[in-house]
Amino acid sequence: MPVRMRTALVPSATLPLAACAGRQSALDPQGLQSDQILRTFFIFLIVAAVVWIAVVIALCVGMLRQKRAADQPLALHRSFERTSGRIVFVLGLATLVIVLGLSIVSYAGQRTVFAKDENALTLKIIGHQWWWEVRYEDGSPDKNFVTANEIRIPTGQPVKVELESADVIHSFWVPSLTGKMDLITGQKNELQFTAKNAGTYRGQCAEFCGHQHAHMAFAVLALSPDEFDRWRDHENQGASSPTDPLGKQGEQLFRARGCALCHTIRGTLAGGQLGPDLTHVGSRTTVAAGTLPMSPATLAAWIADPQHIKPGNFMPRTPLQSDELIAILHYLEQLK
Amino acid sequence: MSMVAEQRELRDDALNGLQLSTRLENIWRTPSGFFGALASVDHKVVGRRYIVTAFAFLLLGGLLAVLMRVQLAGPENTFLSADKYNQIFTMHGSTMMFLFAVPVMEAFAVYLVPLMVGTRNIAFPRLNAFSYWMFLFGGCFLWISFMLNVGPDVGWFAYVPLSSLQYTPTKRPDVWAQMITFTEVAALAVAVEIVVTVFKQRAPGMTLDRIPLFVWAMLVTSFLVMFAMPSIMVASTSLILDRLVNTRFYDSSSGGHPLLWQHLFWFFGHPEVYIIFIPGTGMVSAILATFTRRPVVGYPVVILSLIATGFLSFGLWVHHMFVTGLPQLGAGLFTASSMLIAVPSGLQIFCWLATLWDGRPVYRTPLLFVIGFIVIFVIGGLSGVMVASVPIDTQVHDTYFVVAHFHYVLIGGAVFPLIGAVYYWFPKIAGRMLSERLGLWHFWLAFVGFNVAFFPMHILGLIGMPRRVYTYTADMDWAHLNLLSSAGAAIFALSFALLLVNVIYSLRSGALAGDNPWDASTLEWATTSPPPPQNFDRIPIVKHRDPLWFHNESLPVVAGLSVERREVLLTSLAEAEPQIREASPDPSIWPLLTAIATTVFFIGSIFTPWAVLWGTPPMAVALIGWFWPTGSKEDEE
């Protein structure tokens, strides 16, 4: 069944989604795993629909049927009792057969979805209240780097994400690519998926993780393998030093105003470990873990008052003069 | 000895008619006045209080649901803050599960089971009174805490480590955990009472295969309560200990494990669903028989299905944990065991459909709700089969699809039958009929409102909307369906307002009910509406599964019980042969005092472990006061 026909079932899913958000729908599969899950789902849906319609028809017929003439509750017909007993038995048996059949369908789907590929690209994702730390730890150590709230992957290649939590339980979910998997404190989980098509897919934390659970999203950018390699080589490098005076002032203020206590910008003196790595923040598509699309205005709003945009999150409001804010903003924007 | 007693004591074989009723009423009635009311141990008084209180919590929980639907009606809504929303969805779930659904089912059982098995009071009436007070105090504790902004905000499942001291350093999770202790004590007490009432206090001749289906359902439910709730007690106690005295049950850095919590919680949590649903099926069977004018088809099949459901319900908790990284084969097996429960549920549905096929349906409000139940519940059951599948669950778990699913199961499977039961048994409890006209409106508003509110949630879940989010961004395309859902919720809420109007109106000016307004077949209809304090002047003898249809002329009864003191007839477990004329306790204030002492102990112990030390003596004193013989006649044989 072509993708378009399937999604046509749900009008809102067919709308062209805003580029910044990316797609986030189990009915719009763009990965091998989400595709398989949707196939399993449709088998279940068809069976369920048939059963429900049959029950409702039986109910209606039962209500409209020619009834017994007199109100004699205990005058039961032996033949009806016997026949109905048999029919109930047969239907029970049919139910058993259906659920066993569906169990097998389900298990077959499960095997495909959870199949493992040893050569998968590996990255580690660590959940934090309320953002995502992404570590590329594949290959030689000099190719490892850390980023946040955005994952880029090559299309057509299996990706393995190792899931851990730094605090409470979160759940990693990119419905357009595959089903979810929890990030559990003190336990290592993993999930594999393959993006079929290039595109931006939105993911979101699916396990209630406290105050700002609603604003713990991320983007998965599936790129062609060449593009991915280019991005990766670039990302692996530290931040380039600003050349203009405003940028230089911004870099200096980033440290002076305490931003660097929490945030790392590789290649500079900023090495804080509490918040997201900002080395290439200017190239990301969203601000504040998928809360806002990336733009100078939204980034400025976020820096100026993070507690207004995402109340209760752990980034404090830092008093800044407006020229200071402009400098820091300018600096961060050019961290592409 | 018994000779002496006989000479001394007046028996009901020496009296008749009004004389007998009056004497029995005098010894069984609840003492008058405020303190008399507090000392009542009458199962009908306690049951009525239980029902009204549970419905009050339904109203409160429903208001919270409306607040959530207002918040979610549009994107980026600021009607509720994240902090309030998180408290509200936690309070909604906790209230509906622990303060409404389970208690209301047990409440109906407390009121109806003794009447339906033909006895004068529930077994352990003082424990029953105690149970109600514990429920009331636990519920008030939760809601007063919420009013004081100490309402729990970690979900009705309170997953660790979010609910641990480190990540939630307020008292909010303690309030949640201790509310659990209150309500579980209450629920466990009622469960034991129901089991003993059904086992030992059935009217003579009510053999196991003559027990009404509703009573069977409550018996199975009570066993589920007894075997499921200890798990949550262990879990909530260990959570409080982790938070109060630094135990390490859930601390993964000291050998504890967060998944231990999930196992304990869901080992309780899944049977919990059936603790709510099975009484609903009992109500359906009772209503269906009366309004299709024939016994339910396949009585033994229905009972075996209930028992099978009960057993199976303990073998599928893991399907709540499919995305926690469990071994794949194990998860697959839990898929099969979860789906298997469709077989007994299906068998019951088929029996009900067959009943409808052969019956002469009388379309009064209770039957409408039962038909609505079938239509809605089957959808919930089938979406349950979907979420039982591991691959499908990885997509829909913790999304609005699951929210839709379990509301179809719980509202469709339990609340619709429950509302049917309200219309069905209200005449018995209040002595007056509810308005059929308003009932018809109520049904259609509820049916349409429910589906409009909850069906779109299936789609919302599939297009990516997770649960428990206090808002969502405008570019997510969830706004239209959410608005639709909120509109449906408003209609659904309105339908409950109609019920409230109907109840208030009918209590004053409803048509008088008479003993048996629906011409039903079970024993609760053999006495007046509302029943007198002694329930029956003489205990009926049961010779048929549908006694009132079988004996439509004259009811066989038993004589020889005291009319000077409270006495119930104990009968044998299987054959219901009379064995003992057992004394039944008089009203007592001690259950209330014990409940107060226990409340002080429970609330104290979320603040200091020393509460165990200073909280125990008052409880011990109250319990001794409770059980110490009063020197009255029945105590002194």
Place this chain on the structure above:
Amino acid sequence: MRQTIVRNVAELPTYGYGPRSGPWWGAMGFMALEGMGFAIAIGAYLYLYAVNPNWPIGAAPPDLWPGTAETIVYLLSIIPNEMTNRVAHRQDLAKVRIGLIVMSLIGIALLVLRGFEFAHLNTRWDNSAYGSIVWLILGLHTTHLATDVGDTVVLAVLMFTRHAKPRRFSDVTDNVFYWNFVVLAWLPLYVLLDWVPRL
């Protein structure tokens, strides 16, 4: 509805023993749910045992002597307990009094031994998950022990008052029944707490 008296139950007794009586079934119900509580606690212990590579965590296994001594006393207590049961059925007030006093003393002795057992667990509740679950299980059983001892003492006192009427003998047999449950529940816990860490 008209009624026809078809049976008279005036000759039935007003109390009974065992499964004939209501309270016996009540006790049975509470034992079932408390037994479930123990089973769940044991399950939690085994879960933690399974997920931890080292067990016991950072502690020596409990010293054997207090638990073993308790086990012996528990097993021996079944004899006076059963004797109390018999004399209660025979409604022999003098002997029931002796039986209840003996059972109270045994209970108090066990509570003292239990104190030693806590002291010899070799771990604190806040050391590790191991310490927590051990203290929880022992605490859970101790509440049952203490409750039954309290009940036995109150019954013993009651039997010396004017309330010592025949129907109280039924209460005594229910108390005997519950004591057997306390003993029975202890045996798997003894193996779990004292021997599993030595595996």
